[in-house]
Amino acid sequence: MQLLWLRTDLRLHDNTALAAAAGQGPTVAVYLVTPGQWQLHDDAPCKVDFWLRNLRELGKVLAVLNIPLLIRHAQTWDQVPEVLRTLCQSLKVDAVHVNEEYGVNESRRDQAVAHTLEADGIRFHCHLDQLFFKPGSVLTRTGTYFQVFSQFRKVCYSRLRSALPRQVSVPKAQSTLPVEADPVPEAVEGFARPSQALRDLWPAGEDEAQRRLTRFAEQQIDNYQSERDFPAKSATSQLSAYLAAGVISPRQCLHAALQGNRGEFESGHAGAVTWINELLWREFYKHILVGYPRVSKRRAFRPETEALAWRQAPEELAAWQEARTGLPIVDAAMRQLLETGWMHNRLRMVVAMFLTKNLLIDWREGERFFMRHLIDGDLAANNGGWQWSASSGTDAAPYFRIFNPLSQSEKFDREGLFIKRWLPELAGLPPKAVHNPSALGDLFGVESYPQPMVDLGRSRERALAAFRNLGITADT
Template sequence: MSDNQLYWLRNDLRIRDNHALWHACDKGNVIAVCLITPDTWQDHDDAGVKIDFWLRSLRTLKASFDELGIPLRIVHCKRFSDSPQALLQLARETDAQGIFFNDEYGIHEQDRDDAVSEAFADASLTCHRYADQVLFMPGSLRTQEGSMYKVFSQFRKQANQRLHDSLPECLPAPNRQTLSGVTSDTVPESIPGFAPASKEQQETWPAGEQAANSRLKLFAEEILFDYKDLRDQPAVDGTSRLSAYLTIGVLSARQCLHAAVAANQGELDSGNPGAVAWVSELLWREFYKHILVCYPRVSRSRAFRPETEAVPWRDDPEGLAAWQQGRTGIPIVDAAMRQLLATGWMHNRLRMISAMFLTKNLLIDWREGESWFMRHLIDGDLASNNGGWQWSASTGTDSAPYFRVFNPVTQSQRFDPEGHFIRTWIPELRDLDAKQIHQPPAGDLFGTADYPRPIVDLGDSRKRAIAAFKSLGDQS
C-alpha cells in the first residue's frame, strides 16, 4: 500500500512551524496541493494585491518544496464547495491514503473544511486537522460561566496565564523526502478577475519566508523596544509590517511570539513596554479569530451587538465615494485612503481614524468600509478587519463607546504633528506649514485650490452620530 499523503495548503505558505506539513511528512511521502477558487475569493472581496502576494509567496514556497522533494499540485476550482470532490480525485490519482491541513476560520471556511473531512471519511481515507493559525484552539479560553470572552482585557489575562505556563513550540522544517514520482505544476502568474500588484507594491512587499523572517528579525532587533512610543506615528517605520505575512501564513503567530519573548529577555507581559505592547497586539489578532468562531454572526456581516443593527445609517453615495478616493477635505483621512489605494496597506492608527470618520462623521454603514478595505488590503483578514471595523463603529465586542468619536484633526496634530505623512500622500498640501496642514484654510492663496473643502462639519456630524446611537436606547 502507498504511504502517500496529501498536504492541503491554503493560508499557511511556509515550511517552518507548519503543523499540518510537519505531521504529514512524518506520516509518509507528501504531495502538496492548493486549490484556486476565484469565485469564492471574489465573493469574499479578496484584493488583487493580496492574491498577487499569495501567488508570489506560493512560488517561493514551491522552490522550498523542490528542495525537500515535495511535489506541488495546483487544482483549479471555482468555489469552496468544489473542494471535497477535487481533493478526493487528486487522492485517487496519487494513491494518497489521507489528507492533512490546518484549520481556517469563518463560516464558509469551516463549512468547506468540514465537508472535506466528511468526504474523506466516507471514502475510507484519513483526515488530520490542526489548529495552526492560532495560539489556542478557538473556544478553549472561557469565562468562569463557560462562555467565550467578550472583553479583550479579560481574554488577554487568561491567554497570558496560559502562555506563562507553556509557550507553544515552533516546529522545524521537515526533512527531505523520497521522491514520490508525482510531477509538480507551475504556479500561475495571475488569476483572472484579480488585478496584479504594481511593481512598487511588489517591491514594498517581498514574498516568501526569507523576506518575512528578515523583517521579523529587523523588527525584533531595531524597532520592537520603541514600538509602544512609535506605533501610532504613520510617518515613522514604527510597526512590525508583518500583517501581510501573517495573513497568508508565510509567518506564524508562534514565531512572532517567540521573537518578542526572546528580545524581551524571556518576559511575556513585563519588561520592555514595546515588547509587551506587541504581544498584546498578537493577542488582539487571536481574540478576533476566537470571536469569529464562537459568534458566527460576525461572519455573516452582522453586528456583534444585535441592538446596533437598528442604527439609522445614512445612504450617501457621494460621501462614500469621496471617502474611498481620499477626497473628503480632511487631510489625515485622505492621506490614509490614498496610502491604501497606492500600497495596499494602511497604518493601524489611520485605519481607526478613517473607519471612525466613515461610521461616525458620515454615519455610513461600517459594512461599506469593511468591504472596501478587504478589496484593497494586502493583509485583508476577515477576523481582524471585521473586528477593527466593528470596534470603530461601536457595534462590536469590546467596542469604543458610541460617544467616543475621534476628531481626525486632533488625531492628525497628535500623531503627525509636522504633517510629514500628509505631505507624502497629498502633494497639493506640501507647502502648508505644520499648523495649517491639518486643517487647510479656505481659498487658493495658500496653494490649496486643488484640494477639496471638508464634505462634513466635524462638530455637527459628531452630534448627529451620538444622537443616532442614543436613540437606540430610547427605543428599548
C-alpha cells in the same frame, strides 16, 4: 501517501500540518485556486498576487525536500470536496492534512471535505496552527467565549506562562516521488495584477518575512509602544501581510518578542509587551469568529446596533473611497491604502470612525472596501477593527468616543510629514496649516484640494443622536 492541503499557511518553517504529514509518510502538497470564492470574499487583487508570489517561493523550497506542489482549480469552495476526492484517488492518498481556518464558510468547507473523503476511507486531519490556543479552550468561568479583550488576555497570559507554544521543526527531505510539480500561475482571471511599485513593497517568501521579524525584534520593538501611532515613522513590524498569508507564524513572532524581553509578557520593555498584546488581539478576534459566528455573516456583534439608522449617501461614500473628503489625514490614509495595499493601524481607526460616525455610513461598506484593497486583509481582524470603530462590536469603543480627524492629525502627524507624503498638493503648506487647509481661505492658494465634506462638530452630534435613538446610554 499523505496530502498536505495548503491554504493560508504558505511557509516551510513552523508549519504544523506539513510536519504532521511528512511524519506520517511520503507527502505531496496541493494548493487550490478558487477565484469565484475569492471574489465572494472580496479578496484584494494585490492579496491574490501576494499569495501566488509566496506560493511560487514555497514551491521552490518544498522541491528541495522532494515534496511536489500541485495546483488544482475550483471556481468556488462548493467544488472543493470533489476536486480533492479525485486527486486523492489518483495519488492513492491515505490522509489529508490541513491547518485549521476559521469563519463560517471555512468551517463548512472543511466539514464537507472531511465528509466526502472519509466516505472513501481517507482520513482528514485538522491541526492547530494559526493560533496559540484552540477556539473553545479559552473561556469564561461560565463556559462562554470572552467578549472583553483584557479578560481574554489575562487567561492567555496564564496559559502561555505554563505552556509556551513550541515551534515545529522542518521535516527532512523525503525520497523522490513519481509526481511532477505544477507551475504556479502568474495571475488569476478576475484579479488584475497590481503595480510593480506595490509588489516591490511586499517581497515574497519566508526569507523576507524572517528578515522583517529579525529587524523589528532587534532594532525597533523597544520603541514600538511609544512610536507605533505615528504614521510618518517606520515603527511597526510590517508583518501583517505575511501573517495573514501564513508566510510567518504567530509562534515565530511570539518567540522573537520574548527572546529580547527575557521571556516576559507583562514586564520588561513596554514595546515588546505592547506588540505581544497585538498578537493576542489577532488571536482574540479569531476566537470571536468561532464563538459568535454571526460576525462572519456581516452581522453586528452587538445586535442592538443592527437597527442603527445608517445613512444612504453613495456620493459621500465614493468621496471617502477616492480620498476626496477634504480632511487631509483621512485622504492621505486612503491614498496610502490605494497605492500600497496597506494602511497604518492608527489611521485605520481614524478613517473608520470618520466613515461610521461623521458620515454615519454603515461599517459594512468600509469593511468591504478595505478587504477589496488590503494586502493583509483578514476577516477576523478587519471585521473586528471595523466593528470596534463603529461601536457595534465586541469590546468596542463607546459610541460617544469619536476620533476627531483634526486633533488626531495634529497629535500623530504634527509636522504633516505623512500628509505631505501622500498629498503632494499640500506639500507647500506650513506644518500647522496642513491639517486643515480650509481654515486658510485663499491664503496659500490650494485650489486643487477640496473643502471638508462635512462639519465635524455637527456630524458628531448627528452620530450621537443616532445611537441615543437606539436607547443606548453613555454607560452602556
